[in-house]
Amino acid sequence: MNSAEERALLVAVEFATRRSTLPPSAVLARDAARISAGIEEADAVFSAPLTHDSESSLGEFRELVVSAGAVIAGEVTQRRPKADPATLIGSGKVDELAGVAASTRANVVLFDHDLSPTQLRNLEERLPSRVLDRTQLILDIFARHARTREGQLQVELAQLEYMLPRLAGRGKSMSQLGGGIGTRGPGETQLETDRRKIQRRIVQVKDDLEGVRRVRGQQRQRREAVPVPAVALVGYTNAGKSTLFNTLTKAGVLESARMFATLDPKLKAIQLPSRRKILLSDTVGFIRNLPHTLVTSFRATLEEVQKAEVLLHVRDASSPVRDEQKAEVEKVLGELGVLHKPRLEVMNKIDLLSDEDRAELIASGAVTTSGKLGLGVEALLVRIDAELTADPVIEQTFTIPQAKGEILAALGAGAVLRDRQFIDNTVRMTVAGPASLLGRYREFRVDASTDRTRGSGGDSQSPDPLDPEPGHR
Ligand SMILES: Nc1nc2c(ncn2[C@@H]2O[C@H](COP(=O)(O)OP(=O)(O)OP(=O)(O)O)[C@@H](O)[C@H]2O)c(=O)[nH]1
Ligand SMILES: [Mg+2]
Structure with a gap:
């Protein structure tokens, strides 16, 4: 299915009255840079300067869109005091958006926000292109990256459950299924669009999932007959978990610059310097505002995290928003009920830091690594050993x-x-x-x-x- 031609119009919305933290000159410079960087149709309405927060959120949204295989045709941002229940962005803005969508030849409008079934329906009626929200975009990326049968079933279930209440009145999106974001199921399958068939399929998928989980449970029991402490790598998406996992295990786990390359946990036994064996697991990356429905359906995937004795929180030390990412990861860990577990913070990607910043980080006593260059790996293994004090x-x-x-x-x-x-x-x-x-x-x-x-x-x-x-x- 060729979706390379998919042209996406991005819509970022901020519900706040606070003023931009960027000085006007910075806003101008940014917009100029964006235009010269080739984001087409510069009239793509920057109606309100964005705050730092929404700026980095927009950056992440762009990355998600590119991960889903679409081309960014334009961007529209809007700030309003609060969401409009009917259209999220307000009626006047919808008209404006319709114009931009037409002039940028966008065939899909992507909201960096979740849309209620009503909002989605109203927007679809008034816009010339398909409309998708943030959850659907993330589900689409998950669908592309699910590798195991269980992962695929989880994604399909989440997609179907999300779609069901949003079916009514879906003209453009669903009846002319030509492929593209939001229409793909895991593997090469297309999503079912008929309400009754969806309901039947949901029952079937739940059933299959039950079976897969039963088998996995049996495998786990066998594994647990030999108690080896489990250590899980967790962290924000793109922090470098899979790369570090590979370096630690020399296993051929998929690593990728695209987000969410790892959807299914990978598990590997390794030996620490004390000769103690541990099971190391690589997990799916966390992300800001992960839709709650997703967290639920991915709970099974995150079981590895819940069973782990020690968590390695892998952080991208080079990210300008590393502290926000840390807070976000800890929020998800809280939702998973694992904040009480011993947690070792690993500052990764130190090769990308300036000598000065790196020295400062090391002086602070942090565990520092470069999974890519294999730096700090031995010291990390020693630290993991030391964390397993509960079971000397x-x-x-x-x-x-x-x-x-x-x-x-x-x-x-x-x-x-x-x-x-x-x-x-x-x-x-x-x-x-x-x-x-x-x-x-x-x-x-x-x-x-x-x-x-x-x-x-x-x-x-x-x-x-x-x-x-x-x-x-
Ligand atoms: N410079 C540098 N790049 C790194 C390092 N570790 C990982 N990367 C790069 O960062 C990107 C993401 O790495 P992954 O290992 O896939 O990240 P992840 O945390 O597993 O991402 P998700 O599975 O999507 O959550 C890839 O392009 C890696 O090559 C590092 O130590 N230094
Ligand atoms: Mg990964």
């Missing part, structure tokens, strides 16, 4: 009957073998591994204290490192 690595000796193959396998996979002897039909082995793993097999310990903790409630002896009460895992 200890050394113990066990005598295990050879018949207990599953225990031998679990210790073999989760701990480092120091010594092993075969005595009669038992294996006497000394291993170094996480206390939580070794604690499971304390009945086979050789030490005299082996039986101490069993069956007694209020004993006052000093805490046994083998008894971390791993009930929270």
Whole structure:
């Protein structure tokens, strides 16, 4: 499907009365730069100077649009005290927009804002092109990047559920499905547009999703039989998570300059300097104002984050809005209920900083990396090890009957073998591994204290490192 010809007119709206923080000269310079940079039809109405906030938000919106494969035909911005319930931007502005859409030959008008079903319907009636809002745009990008069956089903479900209440009166958008943003499902499929078929499809997709999740749950159980602490990379989209993940694991995970290249979590076991094994997972990037429906349907994808013992918050140290991005990421982490977890902040892309800024960052004690150049990776691994304090690595000796193959396998996979002897039909082995793993097999310990903790409630002896009460895992 060729959507390269898609010409998008961007509409940014700001509901605030506050004045621009840019001096007028800066606004002029910016507009001039934009015009000479080839954004066509300079009459593309800059009716209100934007604040810094909306300026960076618009930049991000442009990136999303390009990620969706469209060409930017023009931009319209507007500031109003509050949203118009019927059209979001107000009737007069809609007329103006219709003119710009026609003169820029835009075939799709994209709002950097969510539209209610009513607003969408009214706008479509009065504009010559298809109209899409921010959620649909993001869903479209998700649809293109979903790799696993589960990811694809999640995206399709979110798309269908979003579309259903917005179907009525969709003339241009839905009846002449010629492809383009908002019409693509995951893979090469086109989205269904008939109400009853959509409803049936929703039931089907939910069913399939249920099946896929069941299988995944079983796989997870198998994985968790060998307790290896999980560490998840989280962060704003484009912070460099996949690149760092690759550098850390040398795995061939897709990395891409386009946003949301990673939609499905990637998982890989790696070994830390202490020889402790961890499962590292790469996750989908967070983004400002991620539509709530999405957060819900992507909750399964973010399970890795919820299960992780330690989070690595990967930050783009070179971004001028890195602090806003950090706040945004922490907001999402709050929604996922994981703010209490140990979190290691990683200032990434330090190769893009000036020598001065880099020195300052390092002096502040921050963990600094360049995933791209492989800088700071060893130090990062050491720091991860140090964060896993809840489950320290200890050394113990066990005598295990050879018949207990599953225990031998679990210790073999989760701990480092120091010594092993075969005595009669038992294996006497000394291993170094996480206390939580070794604690499971304390009945086979050789030490005299082996039986101490069993069956007694209020004993006052000093805490046994083998008894971390791993009930929270
Ligand atoms: N200069 C520089 N560029 C980097 C570094 N790390 C990543 N990049 C680039 O930044 C872009 C985004 O990197 P990704 O690793 O895909 O970012 P991500 O956080 O996984 O993005 P999403 O999966 O979309 O959330 C790519 O063009 C990378 O080449 C770095 O340390 N230095
Ligand atoms: Mg990624």
